[in-house]
Amino acid sequence: MRIFLTGGAGYIGSHTLLEVLSQDHEVCVFDDYSNSTPESLRRVETLTNRKFKTVEGSVLDPQCLTQALQEFKPDAVIHFAGKKAVGESVEKPLMYYENNVVGTLNLLRAMEAANCERIIFSSSATVYGDPQFLPITEDHPLGATNPYGQTKLMAEHILRDWAQSRPTASAVILRYFNPLGAHESGRIGEDPNDIPNNLMPYVAQVAVGRRDRLRVWGNDYDTPDGTGVRDYIHVVDLAKAHAAALGFGETHQGCETINIGTGRGYSVLDVVGAFELAAGRAIPYDIKPRRSGDIATCYADPAKAKRLLGWRAEHDLADMCASTWKWQSQNPDGYDS
Numbered sequence: 001m002r003i004f005l006t007g008g009a010g011y012i013g014s015h016t017l018l019e020v021l022s023q024d025h026e027v028c029v030f031d032d033y034s035n036s037t038p039e040s041l042r043r044v045e046t047l048t049n050r051k052f053k054t055v056e057g058s059v060l061d062p063q064c065l066t067q068a069l070q071e072f073k074p075d076a077v078i079h080f081a082g083k084k085a086v087g088e089s090v091e092k093p094l095m096y097y098e099n100n101v102v103g104t105l106n107l108l109r110a111m112e113a114a115n116c117e118r119i120i121f122s123s124s125a126t127v128y129g130d131p132q133f134l135p136i137t138e139d140h141p142l143g144a145t146n147p148y149g150q151t152k153l154m155a156e157h158i159l160r161d162w163a164q165s166r167p168t169a170s171a172v173i174l175r176y177f178n179p180l181g182a183h184e185s186g187r188i189g190e191d192p193n194d195i196p197n198n199l200m201p202y203v204a205q206v207a208v209g210r211r212d213r214l215r216v217w218g219n220d221y222d223t224p225d226g227t228g229v230r231d232y233i234h235v236v237d238l239a240k241a242h243a244a245a246l247g248f249g250e251t252h253q254g255c256e257t258i259n260i261g262t263g264r265g266y267s268v269l270d271v272v273g274a275f276e277l278a279a280g281r282a283i284p285y286d287i288k289p290r291r292s293g294d295i296a297t298c299y300a301d302p303a304k305a306k307r308l309l310g311w312r313a314e315h316d317l318a319d320m321c322a323s324t325w326k327w328q329s330q331n332p333d334g335y336d337s
């Protein structure tokens with residue numbers, strides 16, 4: 001298959017790129033490197049010994065996007081390009097709506113011009129808001145609590161309407177829970193631009209000495225140890241879910257929404273403990289007040305992914321911590337190391 005990856009140089013994009021290349025697909029990566037670096041692509045090329053096309057461009061540039069798609073003529077698009085920091089989205093909502101909503105519109109228009117009707121979209125468990133029941137199934141009520149979540153919900157609506165308007169189109173919306181970990185080689189991984197907001201990159205930077213102490217946002221939640229519980233999913237499992245969705249999209253028509261998680265929740269202190277074991281060093285932390293907008297517990301019902309995609313998560317929390325540590329210790333300053 002010919003696959004067009006927007007945002008293919010990013011954290012999830014680069015792991016998915018590696019996975020689809022190893023399955024012999026032809027790939028074109030479209031990325032503006034605003035939150036990534038071409039170094040991740042060079043490393044994937046070395047790891048897979050496969051060549052692929054790259055186009056430097058933004059999803060906010062319809063002309064560039066259309067030209068890239070018309071030249072490459074993909075069978076399917078995987079759309080990762082987008083902004084993803086919750087806090088930043090509250091400060092710069094217009095930038096988020098523009099990148100994530102207008103960017104998706106531009107992509108669908110360019111796909112129409114290139115006669116491509118299959119798309120896999122990166123959505124997020126954030127669209128479930130504060131969970132009303134657990135585990136979360138795909139028919140759980142939706143509701144975003146911040147602009148980032150709103151943009152994901154809007155893009156989902158657009159994709160659903162688009163797929164409905166075209167009898168032979170396929171849109172597969174993957175709602176990720178909390179991605180962690182890195183490729184087993186330790187050559188690619190998560191490399192946040194600024195101070196990390198998310199738990200694992202922060203823990204990893206404390207372990208490697210780039211930050212002093214972890215701040216645990218609240219230990220008074222209604223959870224076994226009082227800290228927040230999430231469904232952490234290994235990024236390599238997540239990449240494999242995209243590969244499975246590509247196969248599913250070949251015969252599927254319409255729009256399908258699928259949770260990608262493990263079905264198991266771990267607390268912040270569980271993650272800290274697992275990371276300490278993997279890295280063989282202590283992670284000093286302080287308990288701080290709750291972070292605004294955080295929820296107590298969130299984990300997926302992943303049964304639909306098993307049923308439709310034949311996919312389920314294979315890696316556990318220990319694998320996620322060990323691979324993160326390998327990546328972080330070999331690349332203490334990320335791709336600049």
Ligand code: UFG
Nearest residue numbers: 124125126177178197198199202215216217228229268294
């Ligand atoms: N946490 C800390 N200290 C930190 C960072 C996080 O204690 O420095 C805690 C949080 O309070 C939470 C847990 O670790 O209990 C996980 O927090 P993350 O920021 O890693 O992840 P979130 O669940 O808040 O959000 C993530 C993504 C969102 C996405 C959401 C989907 O950042 O983009 O998962 O559920 F929408």
